[in-house]
Amino acid sequence: MTVKFKRVALIGLGLIAGSMAHAIRAAGLADEITGYARSAETREIARQIGLCDRVLDSATEAVEGADLVVLAVPVGAMGPVAQEIAPHLASGAILTDVGSVKQAVIEAVGPHVPAGVHFIPGHPLAGTEHSGPRSGFATLFQNRWWLLTPPPDTDPVAVQRLTDLIRAMGANVEIMEPAHHDLVLAVTSHAPHLIAYTMVGVADHLRRVTEGEVIKYSAAGFRDFTRIAASDPTMWRDVFLTNREATLDILGRFTEELFALQRAIRMGDGQQLHDYFTRTRAIRRGIVEAGQDTSAPDFGRSQPPADAAGPAPNPPAQKAGEKPVA
Amino acid sequence: MTVKFKRVALIGLGLIAGSMAHAIRAAGLADEITGYARSAETREIARQIGLCDRVLDSATEAVEGADLVVLAVPVGAMGPVAQEIAPHLASGAILTDVGSVKQAVIEAVGPHVPAGVHFIPGHPLAGTEHSGPRSGFATLFQNRWWLLTPPPDTDPVAVQRLTDLIRAMGANVEIMEPAHHDLVLAVTSHAPHLIAYTMVGVADHLRRVTEGEVIKYSAAGFRDFTRIAASDPTMWRDVFLTNREATLDILGRFTEELFALQRAIRMGDGQQLHDYFTRTRAIRRGIVEAGQDTSAPDFGRSQPPADAAGPAPNPPAQKAGEKPVA
Known part of the structure; x- marks a missing residue:
């Protein structure tokens, strides 16, 4: 049984919508893809690269x-866009979003x-630190989770139809309560992003260490924070403003722990530090075992050549996972 | 001019010493490599895999x-080891270390x-989150920085000789004041590591979100914190205890920013958040331009296949950089 939509409309043509366009086309899941972006420049680029049919x-x-209509705009823009398109939605259509x-x-x-x-509200846990109409690619959702938070009275046939589409793009679907979603994401995504932004901001302000040195020696751990902190500012502003309570709750706990x-x-x-650092290793093992990352060293950046002297601890396998932005 | 040592002694046989052994051998930089580790199990593994000549x-x-004698033990163990070996060091020998x-x-x-x-104290900014005698590989130091902090009266010939060896292993050498080194590393490595450990600890304690969910949905940003937080507990305990002042200084600044x-x-x-997140993007650009990371998306985890529909924003190039542990 193959799912197929007649016309998929993508509102907002950034990383997620662009990747959906590529994935839907690659798998032949729609007869036609239409698109709209608020910025004339984005629409022009989308036309140039043939991102949508129209x-x-x-x-x-x-x-x-x-x-099928997909709202793929920053969370703060969802309401106005929904209000604008509402009178024009076809009866029986599925309306979903990809907000964090x-x-x-x-x-x-x-x-x-x-x-x-x-x-049927949704959230694909997939992304990169890039944004814009050129940033999407068909395999972005492979082996990623796509969370759906339909209201209790939602038509199960519609949920199934959307689920089939998402699975056909390579992702795994999970149904979740909206409040629980927002708390889980505050822990796994929103708080970590704010923390990364903060640490990069500290380095930026620090006068005694020049920016040149921070950049030059960034490979010692800081670099990964800067990658997270390069994500789209508008999207993240909206995430923090709209998931305020859960994010502040987690940040409060974080600060307590940091002070300890x-x-x-x-x-x-030293004993307390050593015990703490030993416990955190177990979580890492769990993530590798759950298939959400590999145990290959170095974030997959280092691939010891086959002829390198000595064994690498793990085969530098191609990573299946990706760095989602929310 | 090729540098060559008669006998290189590696004290401690973990990731760094193991990688040095592989790199020294691969480039033919020593007639013989000897090794010692405190743990009998480590020595046995090192013998089994032929990590050193003896x-x-x-x-x-x-x-x-x-x-050439290399101290590659946790920072807290450097003093006792130095005291033990001091009477046995050959006159004219170079003694270095790889402490963070x-x-x-x-x-x-x-x-x-x-x-x-x-x-000649030293610090290679290279590593992975793995440790132990099996974790090393010859290319670990390629294009990484190796900082040396020799006292002012050090024999320049000896410094040059060590520099030549390090360069022959593929790394770049920089001379630095010890205090400045410790501050720069507090910003680029030590504070980020403590922050990552803390965030993983928060997730571990959180009762309302099960560990299963944190792990399952870790790909949304948290995963990269867990990788950092999987680094060697003993090494990191010693780093924080011995670079206490600079680390606490940076953490204090971090907390101020986080509170803001x-x-x-x-x-x-929203304006303050947006402005802040926009500024942090500039630092990221600097790091990519400095060659310490690539602009390929997704930490290099996602490699859109050549036949993927639509262009990826950047060629998914093989990363030159690595994730150092200190």
Whole structure:
């Protein structure tokens, strides 16, 4: 049984929508893909690279006659866009989104959804630190999780249809409560991103260490923070503003823990530090075992050549995972 | 001009010493490599895999007749090891170390160094999150920085000789003041590592989100923190205890910044957040331009196949960089 949509409308043509366009085409999942982006420049690039079959100059035109509409704009823009397109949605259409926060999107979009349209909020845990219409690629969702948070009364046939599409793009689907989604993501994504942004900001401000040296010697750990902190500013501003409560809760816990470790350093409590660092290794093992990363060393950056003297601890396998942005 | 040592003695047989053994052999930089590790199990593994030409059962035997001795043990163990081997060091030998902290190593080792032995403290900014005698490989130091912090009165011929060896292993050498080294590394490595350990610890403690979910959905950013937080506990305990002042200084600045961003989230100040996240992008660009990472998306984990529909933003080039552990 192959899922097929007549017309998929992508509203917002950034990394996620672009990757969906590539993946949908690669697997032949839609007869036609239409697209719209607020920026004329983005629409122009999308047309040049043939990202969609048709790029329209308004969201209302793009959703006309679509049986699947995907809102792929920053979380803060979801509500206004939904309000604009609502009168133009076809009866029986599925409306989904790819926002990193779910409760706020449901509150903003839900009231505008007309009867007969199936609103199924979603969030693909996939991405890179790049953004824009050129940044997408067909394999972005391979082996990634795609969380759906449909309201309890959602038509199960519509949920199944969207699930089939997502699976056909290579991702795994999980159904989740919106509030639980927002808490889990605060831990696994939102708090880590804010922390990375903060550490990069500290380095930027530090006068005694020049920026040149921070950059030159960045490979010692800091570099990975800068990669996270290079993600799209608008998207992340909206994530923090709309998942405020859960993010602040996790950051509060983080600060408590950090103070405890700072105190251990100040007091010279080596045992406490060693115990703590030993516990954190177990979580890492779990992630490798769960297939969400490999145990190849060095973030996959170092691939000892086959003729290198001596064995590498693990085969430098091609990574299946990706660095999602939210 | 090719540098060549008669006998290189490696004290401690973990990731760095093991990689040195492979690199020295691959480039033919020594007639003989001897080794010693405190753990009988490590010595046995090193013998089985032929890591050194000879693995000795004491550090004093290992350094006998060596013209280069490398201390590759945790920073906290440097002093006692130096004291033990000091009477057995050959006159004219070069003594170096690979510790992630330099002032504390100089204080601990310096007083034991006999006249006629050239003590040149060093720190290769290279590594992975793995440890132990099996974890090394010959290309670990390729295109990495190797910082040396020789005292002002060090024999320049000895410094040149060590520099030649390091360059022959593929690394770039820079001379630096020990105090400045410790501050730069606090920013680029030590504080980021403590922060990663802390975030992983928070996730571990969180009761409302099960560990299973944290692991399952780790790909959303958290995963990279767990990789950093899987590094060797003993090594890192010693780093924080011996670079206490600089690390606490940077962590204090980090907490200030984090509080400012938390406040912006709480007050709903989107402009402040957006401005901050925009600034941090510039640092990332600098790192890519400095050749310490590539702009390929996804930590190099995602490699869009050549036949993927649509262009990837950057060629998924093989990474030259590596994730150093200190």
